[in-house]
Amino acid sequence: MTETSLAHKVATRKSESRSDDGAEALLEVHDLRTFFYLRRGVLKAVDGVSFSLRRGETLAIVGESGCGKSMTALSLMRLVPEPPGKLVGGSVNLAGVDLLKLGEQAMRGVRGKDISMIFQEPMTSLNPVMTIGTQIAEVLLLHEKLGRSAARRKVIDMLHLVGIPEPEQRAKEYPHQLSGGMRQRAMIAMALACHPKVLIADEPTTALDVTIQAQILEIILELQNVLGTAVILITHDLGVVAETAQRVIVMYAGRKVEEAAVGELFARPLHPYTRGLMASIPRLGLMRGAGIDTPGRLQEIPGIVPPLTNLPPGCAFAPRCAFADERCRMQYPAYEEKRPGHWAACWRSDTLYGGGDG
């Protein structure tokens, strides 16, 4: 262990999300906590998550079902169902305004205007009895104070921008008349209609076929470049992460377990869970020159995610971790900067994978 990483150990959790290259942070999330008060106990869906997002950046949040990645997104949008959910603490600063302190009325002015979200299944998030055009125009009429005909023109422009052919025709159609890929494009058009500062994309391509997925990811990245939108990409697909994100946060059981620039994370994962995830995915190895014999056993992560209402006292991953010791089971590991810009919450990563730059 080097002196620098020792010095970082004393850094408190407060400073963990500071980005080190000095660029202005557009969105600062600090110690976000979203709990659900259920009959069987308190479910800590999001427990102390902090991060920052720069203009035009793509930040991926990865993890398996129930890790809190979608709940983090809904918390930012203030869309957590209350009750039983409750935003119990933290702050979400978007360009200097703490969204968690806004009243519902003010928040409505922010949603769709400054921060937008697209969901996994566009069919369930679009209104089935309204035409695509009317739905997109609704956002514009609400936030942009445009007249009807100006709004209609803008709608056509947006549909054109997301690559929907014959936008004038499509604007008059209902969601069920469009294919899954076209619906997702319409969702993106709606989300970006007011040029929001932040776009949250929650598994935007999971329900789509792989050739359509490639189209949609391309559109998101293209528009991000054109409009300068910062994107929070929530996904379980490490392939999508590797190809689209600049920074990655790995979540497990409601907390961040690792965070780094995408190249660093894939080259040197420091948390056993991240390593397990990467080893457990089958890869198209043959295509990239691996031998025919490679498909042996996939590395499994044994067991399942513990129930969030009954988390172990120590590291939540300890029951599934091959390297867990007594301390891991008893004490939650500090979230520390193990290497420059690379944070992880693991007692054993230094011994296992080395600290510093060795």
Add this chain to the structure above:
Amino acid sequence: MADARARPAPGPAVAPPMLEVHDLKKHFPIRRGILRRTTGHVLAVDGVSFSIRAGETLGLVGESGCGKSTVGRTILRLIEPTDGRIKVNGEDITNLEKAALRPVRRRMQIIFQDPYSSLDPRMSAGDIVGEPLRVHAIDGPRQRAARVAEIFARVGLRKAQMDSYPHQFSGGQRQRIGIARALALEPDLIIADEPVSSLDVSIQAQILNLMMDLQRELGLAYLFISHNLAVVEHISHRIAVMYLGRIVEYADKQTLFTAPLHPYSESLLQAVPVPDPAVKRHKRVLQGDVPSPVNPPSGCHFHTRCPYAVERCRHETPALREVRPGQLVACHLR
């Protein structure tokens, strides 16, 4: 029509095909109006041929609506084929009566994608797994329980869990129950329809490993239906790529993933995101949507999206033919 039998087996042993499918077709009628008149057909499966040998895994890949699941269900005669032949160990089962089909069905089982909706919520896990044994009147109740316990251990479930109900299991465990049920009758072939698609990746690895272990130990053959190319590459020996009801390419895994010949297989492989940020690829994204199987494009179904399509592709349906040894491709240009 190219015949899958015609080519020499790439595997080490030349085993007789466990399953042979010849020119299989399934056209679903579209009925409209109060008279339920047939106004058209969905050409879900439109002339598909392949074979699977004992102990082998054939991966059937394609995007949603390409007919891959219908192929699986038609083989089991859960859906009646419109045309074509299905042979199991050389025996033609296409026109067998229900009673005659029963012993055949013992040899072929199916695992579904969604372990949540494919298990009866009111039956205990033990009863779910033991039900096929009861239906086929194999063993008395006591022996049956012993056998179910044995299968439970085999798929990595605890014996004590036999009395639990589906909702008490996690997704991965439920898929294990589905596999246990399929194994109960000691089948030769399991049709696995997207068995890991609804599972988290860490759990997906557990199920894939289990399926591969079972294949090694029991000599099972799999028809592995999936849209996930990486998963298919991992588990399959040979692969058939489907597009709008037809097989467009059929080859062993090595060939298909290193030297795909059909433009669709090529774009499909290119579209898969690579989980390695160090890999910078030139990606050519396939444009357009999959056309509807109700009125599929004329000629080659893929011509509307194909970057290489020429006039001939619009009029003439390409036959699946052996372009390189062991590699069958349905494309005029190859």
